[in-house]
Amino acid sequence: MTGLLLIFRPIPKFDYDFEQFFPHDDPDLSFYRGVYEKNFGSDNDYLLLAFSNREGELLDSAFLSHLATVKTEIQSLSGIDTLISIFDLEIPVVNAFGLQTFPVLDWSSKQNLQNSESKLRQFKGSLIAQDGSSFLFLIQNDSQLSKKEGDQLYEEILGIFDKQEIEPYAVAGKIQTQRDFVSLMQEEFVMFIGASLGLMLLVLFWVFRKPWGILIPILVLVIGILWAFGLILLVGKPLDIMSVMQPTIFLIVGLSALIHYFTHLIKKLDTGLCKDQAIQDTFRELTFAVALTVFTTSIGFISLYFTSIPALKGFGLWTGIGILILFLAILGITPGLLHAFPIGQSNHKLTSKSDRLFVFLLQKIIQRRKMIALSFLAISTLGLCLTSQIKINGYLLDNLPLDHPIQQDFAYFDQQYGGSNPIELYLEKGKDGKSLLDLSVLKEIEKVEGKLIELFGEGEYISPLSLVKTLNQAQNQGNPKAFSLPSQGQYLRMNRYFDQALSLDGPKVLSADRMTGRITGRSPDLGSLQMGKLRAELINFCNQEINPNLLKVKWTGTAHLIDRGHESVTRQMAKGLGVAFLIVGLIGGALFKSWRLSLVLxxxxxxxxxxxxxxxxxxxxxxxxxxAILFTVAFGIAVDDTIHFISKLKLELAKGKNLHYAIKRTFIDTGKAIVLTSVILVSGFGLLIFSQFGVTHFTGLLISFSLIFALLADLFLLPVLLFPLKKVWDQKIKDPVHPR
Structure with missing residues (x-):
């Protein structure tokens, strides 16, 4: 298998698509893709470029000519749908010759440039920075571009910058963010594979200090990871932002299993057993318990498949499957390698020092079991109180550190251009309106836009109302003060120009039959919590103040869908944990034939x-x-130690030992293994703290702490819970069953 994978090597593909974080059972997603996107295109396929004159004034003729050349070259690229800038913008004017258009910015002469200055003020905050320091190019690229085609388009744009010797002041948009995210993912993927292997070498040397104790685990884990990623790539799944964690997860879960086998093997060898018998006994006695812990860890990840977020479904499913494949490699390869390598008795006998320490610890636990139970109850109650105070909130660029250049560029657009986060409202005329261009309907749209300005601040909102305001300005010789809703008489005079105005270049805001349309704009990324409140306030305003017989309003767009994903975290977490609890509970019930013991588990x-x-x-x-997903993952990993403890306890009881002595032997033997594997797991997940991606960083931080908490619970609370169950054990363990 390994040879075939090396000969027919699958090619790794990296991808980043934040739409994979949309909840796919959300009716808002169905509406966006089935109705909105078909009529008005995607609101996510944009690129914002801000240009400033680093060598002088913004309105310098030479700089403007240079920038106009850059604009023309970008506009000619395949994959660019539209490019909106102050250089293309024309103000329509109605005169004796009909509807004519004149450029807003004209630098053909010094006088024309001076005359343009007054016109430009109208566009500050939309196509010109609020402080007048830069111009904006708003590029809409083809929504059908693949990841590869998007990368190629962005490379061509960068090539134009190099050729023209110009550098944008700030850049933000899908094809740029996607490219930079994937580049960072590739770096971190390689980095964490290297760091995990380095950590594994240190741990193996520290624990075993024998060539066979280092070489065999390395060989087995490398082959197991090769199998796991080989399958993932062969089924065509690209590696995404979640995949950065997988090498570390596979290595530390596999290493934890191997250390259980190897420490048990060393104990067998130290008792004087021959190598062949020691290997056979080790795998016979431990494989059931290790398989059970690997299975529950895998289930912890696979349960994410039952959420409605595609990125989490794919990550959970393939991480869980990868862990099972890794275990098959451990089970299929390790015994053979152990037989092949020259191994013998350990040079160092296990001293009784650690045994005495664990005996002392168990005595203290027995003496203070009531205080321990009350302490865990008190801390847990406090934890529940604190949990109720946590807010559900997420941002578009959560996964990047605050000082990352992408964050800084997005912040610039938030400050100077009203934001980089799309605002999209779907409009539909009511039963009493003839179309969205009816004056009575336009008055309702004006109310909605007024509320948007109240909630999100001054910004440019483009809608059917913008078209009518522009025509009103045109009827008043291009006077910026006339950019407003017309009177009844002015409206009747402009009716004949509607078709001509609709044919002008610009964002599509009205369907062909004029029955549906949109309001589009941008806002800063305020976070899903604040945005949720503002959206609710707007919808409440529309329900109370907007006549539904004239206008119907629905919030939509990709930014809204991302926020909906964050808002659904409680539901997603409940789904994952519910499945994990159910499966682990069933395992406990089937294994020990007692619901009480399942509860203890x-x-x-x-x-x-x-x-x-x-x-x-x-x-x-x-x-x-x-x-939120980390709770399911943490549960699947943390439950392993409990299963090891109870499985060992069952073995001891099956030998005819009484409950107290069985707990003592289990606590001493399994306690050391639990501490050792917990140290390894915490160290492995601790590596992820150094990631620049938020999801990877928090995975490392929170799971490391959860494993420490799980160790404390297994060492201190679990024995306290087991002592009162002597009668249950006496009834259930009558027919000793040795796990095979």
Missing amino acids: LIPNLIPLIWMSGLMWLLGIEFKLTT
Whole structure:
């Protein structure tokens, strides 16, 4: 299998599409793609370019000519639908010759340039920066461009900048963000593979200090990861922003399983067993428990498939499958390599020092079991109280650090051009309106735009009303003060120019039959929490103040859908955790034939989740899609230690030992393994803290803490919960069953 993968190497493909974070069961998504996008195109396929004159005044004739050349070259590229700038903009004027247009910016002479200055004031904050420091190119690219075609288009635009020796002051948009995200993903993917392998070498040397104890795990894990990623790539799944974490997850989960096997093998060898018998006994005794823990870890990820977010579904499913494939590699390759390598007894006997430490610790736990139970209850209650204070909030560029150049460029557009976040409202005429260009309907649209300005500040909103305002300005010789809703008489005079005005270049705001349209604009990215409140206020205003018989208004657009995804985190988290709880509960019930023991299996693993959410409040981390999913993942990983503990306890009881002595032996033997694997897991996930991606950073931070909390729960709380169950154990363990 490995040879075939090396010969017929699948080619890794990296991709980033934030639309994969849309909730696909949301009716708003169906409306956007089925109605809105078909009529008005995608609102996400744009590129904002801001240009300033770094060597002088913005209205310098030489600079304007240079920038106009850049604009023409960009406009000629394949894949560019429209390019709107102050250089193309023309003001219509109605005169004796009919409707004519005149350029807003004319630098053909010094006098014409001076005359243009007064016209330009109208466009500050839309096509000219608020402080007058730059011009905006608003580019709409073809919505059907693939990732590869988008990269090629952006490279061609960069080539024009190099050729013309000009550099934009700020850039923001899908093809640029997508390209930079993928580039950063590739860097981090390689970095975390290298860092994880380095950590693995250090851990193996620290634990085993034997060539076979280092070489065999490395070989097995490298082959297992090769199999896992080989399958992922062969089915055609591209590597995305979530895939950055997968190498680290695979390595540390696999390493944790191998350390359980190897430490048990060393104990067997130290008792004087021959190598062949020690290997056989190790895999016979541990494979059931290790397989169970690997399965529950896998389920923790696979349960994400039951959410409605495609990015989470794909990540959860293929990470879970990859973990199972990795375990098959461990089970299929490790025994053979152990037989092939010359291994013998350990040079260092396991001392009783650690045993005495764990015996002492268990005695203290027994003596203070009531205080321990009350302490866990008190901290968990506090955690639940803090959890209730956490806000659900997410931003478009959550995954990037605040000092990243992309963040800075988006912030510039927020400050100078009204924002980079699309605002899209779908308009439909009511039963009493003839079309959206009826004067009575236009008055309703004016109310909506007025409310938008009140909520989001001054900004340019383009709609059917803009068309009519422009015609009113045209009837008043291009006077900017006449850019307003016309009187009844003025409106009747401009009716004949509607068809001609609609044929002018610009964003499409009206359907061919004039029955539907849109209001489009931009706002800063205020976060899903604040945007949700503002949207609700606008919709409430429309319900109360807008006549539905004249105009119907619906909020839509990709920014709205992203926010809807963040708002659904509680539902998404409940789906994932519900599936994980159910499966782990069924495993416990089937394994131990007792609902009480299933409950004991769940309680120590609920506590880390409660404490983790309380920690989120203390650290100021908000709920969003990329943090809510961590609860399911953390549960799937944390439950492993509990399963190891209870499986070992069952083995001890099956040997005829009484409950207290069985707990003691389990606590000593499994306690050391649990501490060791927890250290490895925390160290491995701790690597992810150094990622520049928010989702990867928070995964490392929060799961590391949840594993520490899980270790505390398994060492201190689990024995306290088990002691009162002596009668249950006596009844259930009558027919000893050795796991195979």
